[in-house]
Amino acid sequence: MQTQVGLVDDSSTGYPKIILTEPTGSSAEVLLYGGQVVSWKNDRREQLLFRSTKALTKPPKTIRGGIPICFPQFGNSGSLEVHGFARNKLWALDPCPSPLPPSKSQSSIDLILKSTEDDMRTWPHSFELRLRVVLAPGKLTLISRVRNTGSKVFSFTFAMRNYLSISDVSEIRVEGLETLDYFDNLMNGEMFTEQTDAITFDGEVDRVYLRTPTKIAVIDHEKKRTLVVRKEGLPDAALWSPWDKKAKVIPEFVDKDYKAMLCVDSAAVETPIVLKPSEEWMGRQELSFVSSSYYSGQLDPRKVLGY
Template sequence: MPVNVINDSNGLPKVILTEPGGSSAEVLLYGGQVVSWKNDRREELLFMSTKAILRPPKAIRGGIPICFPQFGNFGSLEQHGFARNRLWAIDTSPSPLSPTNSMTTLDLILKSTEEDSKTWPHCFELRLRVSLGPGKLTLIPRVRNTDSKPFSFTFALHNYLSVSDISEVRVEGLETLDYFDNLQQKERFTEQADAITFDGEVDRVYLSTPTKIAIIDHEKKRTFELRKEGLPDAVVWNSWDKKAKALPDFGDEDYKYMLCADSAAIENPIVLKPCEEWRGRQELSTVSSSYFSGQLDPFKVLHG
């Protein structure tokens, strides 16, 4: 199916994906970034900052930024690496990925440049498949080493999810796991709570996480299901009020309506030899939640 590229109101090229059930997604070529995902009722499922800067060379705060070849400040590069600040291209080369006949699909590619090699001296090809289906958004990133020597990298799909009220949200599936606390110099702790809830700033990298995580929005009676492969870690972040006011591209009250729940590979960097390729996979979907005594049965969410 031919891809229709249009320019948004800021002049940035983007692709709009739709599927027969009525859901849609918008993907900017700048950053290879999904900036909108709406369900069949036209409800926006991704968060976008009210002060997001939608012009190069700034990163866009919202949607699903691609963090490569570094997540956060876990390395010597700029925050979250450079892939989210580059113009990607539509990938027309044959793909080894299975056809997605029931989904609308877009394939993107980012190749290394001489400019990037000044700060990260490696040759690579980063591909991203974005597939939209009924109630489901799937991202498949692939990194190929086109260099003559090995390299390593960290990676994340930085999912800004739209929620009704962060104080009414809980994350299930990360209990008892170890995490790095970025608010305490990356010190390692073990999660003691039976679910993650929010009454202040949270910035954690959970390690060796399960393939399925649930983000339960009590007020909207909606649950995001995050399924992932090849991305063993998970990041949970909310800025809360003080950090929100300190960020120039973040509205003072925006923190109430968002939660970042990321699929990531951070603790153990991915190592690729020449000609080797790494592949990850993330599937975001939503389900209606029913409640008993105000809580969703976590077993049904995670194992149902």
């Protein structure tokens, strides 16, 4: 198989999508609507990103799944729509990703979203939001950049919301967030400190962990693999699992969809990013997976996280 980037029309949305492939057989799909990665498959054609069974795919609705880009607001704490408007806009191919050097990988794509008059009515700031998606064997890298193209200082919050495909959320362990402070959105944003050695799930979770390490591991015993999130410029991490009760009121979820997904997001939430005119911010995340082995019935997180 050759390394390839293809642009085709997506029948479900009516908008173009980019298909990335690389020689080992892995692939990714990126929609121009929302600049959203909606599929990432490994060399065995296993889907690594969750997409809801009844995903609403007709704009202006965002697909429930993949990796939506949340800008200029994450969550619903501001005056904008939940998670901002970037995920509900039509992006374009970026012909000039400068000053970021051209990607050495042929299996990559650069997208851009520029502020419009419509955006300025709800968020009166001029910006350019760029996204580079790079597919490599066992890895999917996203690099986001925001440039202030106006004459006024502005601030924003940001997240890459990673809907990960898992076997069963009740069997998942998340390593790397131990002893950290977090805001609990189920408790009106009250702050707590994580007390467990590893995070497990037996009910709804909606948290933002603060000042997190650059590596977070999602250990899936049943699938015998570990997904690792590495990030730069994105100091926080959000965890979300709707569980059964919340899932029943989400139109895109059916039956046990909630069991097959976990959001582990790379985010900048606690301290908004401030940009002066002409300044640029960059955030980067790399998703990778490794086959896991058992040791005394448990995985060794030291090997996964590089301790």
